[in-house]
Amino acid sequence: MDTIEKKDLIDIFGEIKIIMANNRDNLIELDSVMGDGDLGLTMEKSFAAAAETANTIEDADLGKFIMKIGMAMAKAAPSTMGTLMATGFMKGGKVLAGKEELTINDIAQFFRAFSDGIMAAGKTKPGNKTIVDALDPTATALENAAENNKSIVDGLSDAYQAALKGVEDSKPMKAQHGRAAYYQDKSIGVQDPGATAGALLLQGFYNAVSK
Amino acid sequence: MDTIEKKDLIDIFGEIKIIMANNRDNLIELDSVMGDGDLGLTMEKSFAAAAETANTIEDADLGKFIMKIGMAMAKAAPSTMGTLMATGFMKGGKVLAGKEELTINDIAQFFRAFSDGIMAAGKTKPGNKTIVDALDPTATALENAAENNKSIVDGLSDAYQAALKGVEDSKPMKAQHGRAAYYQDKSIGVQDPGATAGALLLQGFYNAVSK
Amino acid sequence: MKKIMNKAENFVDEMLEGILAAHPKELKITNDDLRCIVSANKTDKKVGIATGGGSGHLPLFLGYVGDGMLDGCSVGGVFQSPSADQMLEVTKAIDSGAGVLYIYGNYGGDILNFDMATEMAEMEDIKVVSVVAGEDVASAPKGEEGKRRGVAGIFYAFKIAGAKADELASLEEVQRVAQKAADNVRTMGVALTPCIVPEVGKPSFTLDETEMEIGMGIHGEPGIRRGALQSADDIVDEMLFPILEDLPYVEGDEVSVLINGLGATPKEEMYIMYRRINQVLNERGITVFKVYIGEFATSMEMAGASISILKLDDELKTLLAKPAHTPFFEQKQL
Amino acid sequence: MKKIMNKAENFVDEMLEGILAAHPKELKITNDDLRCIVSANKTDKKVGIATGGGSGHLPLFLGYVGDGMLDGCSVGGVFQSPSADQMLEVTKAIDSGAGVLYIYGNYGGDILNFDMATEMAEMEDIKVVSVVAGEDVASAPKGEEGKRRGVAGIFYAFKIAGAKADELASLEEVQRVAQKAADNVRTMGVALTPCIVPEVGKPSFTLDETEMEIGMGIHGEPGIRRGALQSADDIVDEMLFPILEDLPYVEGDEVSVLINGLGATPKEEMYIMYRRINQVLNERGITVFKVYIGEFATSMEMAGASISILKLDDELKTLLAKPAHTPFFEQKQL
Numbered sequence A, B: 001m002d003t004i005e006k007k008d009l010i011d012i013f014g015e016i017k018i019i020m021a022n023n024r025d026n027l028i029e030l031d032s033v034m035g036d037g038d039l040g041l042t043m044e045k046s047f048a049a050a051a052e053t054a055n056t057i058e059d060a061d062l063g064k065f066i067m068k069i070g071m072a073m074a075k076a077a078p079s080t081m082g083t084l085m086a087t088g089f090m091k092g093g094k095v096l097a098g099k100e101e102l103t104i105n106d107i108a109q110f111f112r113a114f115s116d117g118i119m120a121a122g123k124t125k126p127g128n129k130t131i132v133d134a135l136d137p138t139a140t141a142l143e144n145a146a147e148n149n150k151s152i153v154d155g156l157s158d159a160y161q162a163a164l165k166g167v168e169d170s171k172p173m174k175a176q177h178g179r180a181a182y183y184q185d186k187s188i189g190v191q192d193p194g195a196t197a198g199a200l201l202l203q204g205f206y207n208a209v210s211k
Numbered sequence C, D: 001m002k003k004i005m006n007k008a009e010n011f012v013d014e015m016l017e018g019i020l021a022a023h024p025k026e027l028k029i030t031n032d033d034l035r036c037i038v039s040a041n042k043t044d045k046k047v048g049i050a051t052g053g054g055s056g057h058l059p060l061f062l063g064y065v066g067d068g069m070l071d072g073c074s075v076g077g078v079f080q081s082p083s084a085d086q087m088l089e090v091t092k093a094i095d096s097g098a099g100v101l102y103i104y105g106n107y108g109g110d111i112l113n114f115d116m117a118t119e120m121a122e123m124e125d126i127k128v129v130s131v132v133a134g135e136d137v138a139s140a141p142k143g144e145e146g147k148r149r150g151v152a153g154i155f156y157a158f159k160i161a162g163a164k165a166d167e168l169a170s171l172e173e174v175q176r177v178a179q180k181a182a183d184n185v186r187t188m189g190v191a192l193t194p195c196i197v198p199e200v201g202k203p204s205f206t207l208d209e210t211e212m213e214i215g216m217g218i219h220g221e222p223g224i225r226r227g228a229l230q231s232a233d234d235i236v237d238e239m240l241f242p243i244l245e246d247l248p249y250v251e252g253d254e255v256s257v258l259i260n261g262l263g264a265t266p267k268e269e270m271y272i273m274y275r276r277i278n279q280v281l282n283e284r285g286i287t288v289f290k291v292y293i294g295e296f297a298t299s300m301e302m303a304g305a306s307i308s309i310l311k312l313d314d315e316l317k318t319l320l321a322k323p324a325h326t327p328f329f330e331q332k333q334l
């Protein structure tokens, strides 16, 4: 697989939907520790809407296609992570405007815009124990893969690994945003549910392309 | 003892005060079954105020003396029984107006007015499971005693026995007034706290004169 | 007992101190007695309207003292009547020569004391008449209306009487409309949890975690059915149908609906109740002129709610629509 | 979970149906979406004011939509932000060309969605500015005001902004006074019991029968001290002193005080609290212009209360004194 086409994207969204549904209880549990416990439900809802939209919209322009999915997600689950994921897809889609197939380079650009879009919306940066701590290393891994002319499968494999490592690395961080921030030092050592959702997103991309 | 004088009345109120205080928990328990459980507290308060007033007011006119005690009681505890007892003393005092000593005949009139006053205020009659079921027989007993020229001690002994019998007789009645009435048939067989307080009142009169 | 209070024996007086401190322009006391509350505004020639009753039901009773409603209120201990003496002091303070109307709930202790106060007021040459509100259909069957407890529906008698008195109507006229309001309202309630009288320190009854009691009174008087907590729609039906059949309220009637929270029940739940009430009234062709939803007659921290329906005619409607302004209740002209 | 409701998943929508049925002359929806509530009255050339936020806090947020306050509100699930899309629909409905001010609480999900709505509104050529209210001194230390949660004090921003907008002031002016109100209010709360999100079905935290938590948020966010329930006076002092020191409020200041019940706490207890607040303010030479006591920002059936103090200047005082009329809040001209 040298490029990702629309049908591949549909598969990817199908895969993420399943993964989020399978991990619902796990995310609920993680978000219950220092949050309101809704993350499993909202991710399930968001990506169910994403997969449904992917199956129904017509656009050949993959940029528009992804942006519309983002907009559908924003409606589906307006929680923090629901909105941030939606923002990521909208901002990531924007940089793909006009493209009908995506190279490893495009995918790297997509994830950089995705991660930067979340940072801008969330007024945050790496190191604050958020989804960004999974997504920023993801984007970097994809940029490296593109530079080294890696295949899409290998690039997304690196990216998924980077996201998983990002989740681990964020454990010792102190939460600065959202409900977890109210817990101050008590958040240190706890796994961030948003970063976890970020890694699951990458798992979906990787699983779908490596099938 | 052929007549009751002011000093005797002061003794009587002192005695009732002690009896009500001693029976506080018993009255609370009785009133808790189908009422709000305050009767012990209000009777203690009412008769403490009565005894205090008896000790401090000047009137030689025993009618006025007793009416003033009733007014003090009305202020002290405005619960149902507090107000009814106060009404009883006010109405009973009225018929003694001008008297400086009381014969058995006066005492009979006093209790008849006391009982009738409560009936009027409470819009009730004998048989409705109230204090009237203790006081109406009391008045009758005193009227009989007066007719038969009994002594005050004997008359009040009869009256006290009649009140106790009234309490017993009221057990099978169904409550028609106050909080107990909400319990309808469930009130049948239960001892009426108000009638009990009526009997304690008579016990106070009897104890004081037979000392 | 989880209450924000200091010593239990000071519960009522400290509450009153807080109320007077918070609303100094609207309320004052008479006879130097904290428990004798009167409006700071006195209108010449107006019939004075007084109420009174036990504490623990805010905004009932004193919360309705203010412009367009009541002129004074005597305040008892928690769930206890004030004394006749205190009622008399309020009566004296609010009488401006046009006489005084007492409106109070149908409870033994209150009746005895208001009756005694009436006698005392007459001795002071103040003309006093009374309206005793009793509209809880759960508390006595049809035909025995005189035995019914007064609950949240008394709000309507206050509102209607206050509006009429503001027209400088005679004592008889004010009494007549208050009685009309009292006669045309019906109420039924449901309790989900008990409340605690501060000085007692424990609930006077208990309800299981899944139980409710339909028809329970605002002092915890026994209701008509205890059972498993039902859905909002079923609870409403169980309260509303007997209300509608009692007066009865029929097609073509125009009404005002009042949903009263007993203390701990949030407005969210009351509006879910109203959704069903609205459906039923629509189905029966009964029109709603004005809806009141909130806390009007509480039992401190008791959870539960009551539904009151007032049947309107043109006179009641006009009077209900008049503005009112008290520290606890505001309404602009409807 | 003892709630008067039907299916938990319908809690919010059925509540909204009830609200719309009860107040048809005052409120309507836009875009055919129950969760997009707007005032039935639209004033030409007036700045539109919108809020939005999770359900479970009545009268917050939609309860302040009405004359003299807000023009619209998007409604989220219980303790959940509404979507940017819904915010946009409300924005479109209430804009009359003068622009729209968003006033909402400082919570991550709400910020993200209102930011997104702002971008979307700009694409539709509607000018939007925001005031983010955050005044809970227990939620972040002085110097980090930007991290503080918005709680009951947001009421003042709504009231002040609404009064200013009624003068047909510019968007910048309305934003300025709303921000001034938000900047001059401080709040602290205490929780006595948890509340239950209907779809969750169990409390997200527990408090022992004798425990309280000072500084807890209205979604159960952790407070600053958990301990044995204290006396009302001590609880007030533990909340009021940090508030007064924070802004700070000093001798000669004139303020408005708001005591907000979280849901299950009766007014009796709130007035006992006010008694102490009044003592402390008197001692410190701080004058009280207006007191609000009741439920302004609740957590469904949570027991507890918060104290908010707004420091007034002539401008804020004049605007606070203006009348307002919504289905949940009425005030005549002070």
Ligand SMILES: Nc1ncnc2c1ncn2[C@@H]1O[C@H](COP(=O)(O)OP(=O)(O)O)[C@@H](O)[C@H]1O
Pocket (backbone or CB within 6 Å): A031, A035, A036, A037, A038, A039, A042, A079, A080, A081, A082, A084, A118, A121, A122, A123, A124, A129, A130, A131, A132, A177, A178, A179, A180, A192, A193, A194, A195, D108, D109
């Ligand atoms: N400002 C922010 N920027 C980026 N990510 C954030 C921000 N705030 C919270 N998050 C992420 O969101 C996650 C929680 O998401 P979610 O459960 O949807 O929040 P909530 O339920 O509080 O709305 C956190 O674990 C964190 O990773």
Ligand SMILES: Nc1ncnc2c1ncn2[C@@H]1O[C@H](COP(=O)(O)OP(=O)(O)O)[C@@H](O)[C@H]1O
Pocket (backbone or CB within 6 Å): B031, B035, B036, B037, B038, B039, B042, B079, B080, B081, B082, B084, B118, B121, B122, B123, B124, B129, B130, B131, B132, B177, B178, B179, B180, B192, B193, B194, B195, C108, C109
């Ligand atoms: N209308 C009435 N007339 C006479 N006695 C009454 C009446 N109502 C109640 N009682 C008496 O009052 C007693 C209860 O008194 P109390 O505890 O003071 O009432 P509450 O606490 O309900 O005010 C009853 O046991 C009954 O004997």
Ligand SMILES: [Mg+2]
Pocket (backbone or CB within 6 Å): A031, A035, A036, A037, A038, A039, A079
């Ligand atoms: Mg969450």
Ligand SMILES: [Mg+2]
Pocket (backbone or CB within 6 Å): A036, A038, A039, A079, A080, D079, D080, D109
């Ligand atoms: Mg959430």
Ligand SMILES: [Mg+2]
Pocket (backbone or CB within 6 Å): B031, B035, B036, B037, B038, B039, B079
């Ligand atoms: Mg009793």
Ligand SMILES: [Mg+2]
Pocket (backbone or CB within 6 Å): B036, B038, B039, B079, B080, C079, C080, C109
């Ligand atoms: Mg009593």
